[in-house]
Amino acid sequence: MATRHLYVVRHGAADPFGELTEAGRRQSHLLGERLACLPIDVIWHSPLPRAVRSAQVMGDQLPGVPVREAVELVDHVPYVPEHPPAAWAGFFDGYDAAEAAAGARSAEALISRFARPADVETHEVLVTHAYPVAWLVRHALDAPPVRWLELNCGNAALTVIEHRSGLAPTLVLYNDMGHLPPDLRWTGFGATVRP
Known part of the structure; x- marks a missing residue:
């Protein structure tokens, strides 16, 4: 039975203009080194600069592996709940039906x-x-749509999902930052303890 192995990663740390920082380049390089032992067929990336550059840096560690754009990977809000949790009310304030529909189409x-x-x-x-x-993680777990809000993904963290015909997806690994030293383990979402 053929397996589609997806190594899903968030781009490295970026500045407010979307360019990789030095930390983001280091994160991407270290992730590329981690992936180098696997039989990677292709690196797909979002069209946004922080993802493009992260993919290029990873690709430098995987000679001969094609690095290609996939517009489906672009940053988007996949689901807007009718009644957002209180902690997210400010985030969704002013989100209109057209924006929510566009996000749903992208998802x-x-x-x-x-x-x-x-x-x-x-x-x-x-x-x-x-x-x-x-x-993608919420989908693999067949969780309710609103659950995507509770998943906080680290920069250059590794998530592995497998798909096989006739079976539910398998979440093998989520948000693993073991390839990063402690000072590079960060979600990018505010000050927090770095595991």
Whole structure:
């Protein structure tokens, strides 16, 4: 039975303009080194600069592996709850129906392209953003749509999801930062304890 192995990663740390910082380059390099022992077929990345550059840095550690853009990996809000949790009320304030519908279409395109089995064994790296990582994990767990809000993804953290025909997806690993030294383990979402 063929397995589609997805190595889903959030881009490295970036500045307010979306360019990788020195820490983001180090994170991406270390993640590339970790992936180098695997039979990676392709690195897909979001069209946004922080993901593009992260994929390029990882690709430097994986000679011969193609690095390609996938618009489905672009940063987006995949689901807007009708009644957001109080902690998220400010985030969704002013979000209109058109924006919510566009996010839902992007989420469906992401799932349709990547969250399904392949005809042959594949090993694909997806360099994306925190929200699409959370959406793919939520989908793999068949959790209610609102649960994506509770998944906080670290910069250059590794999540592994496997898809096989006729079976539910398997979440093998979530948000693993073992390849990063403590000073590079961060979610990018405010001050917090770094594991």
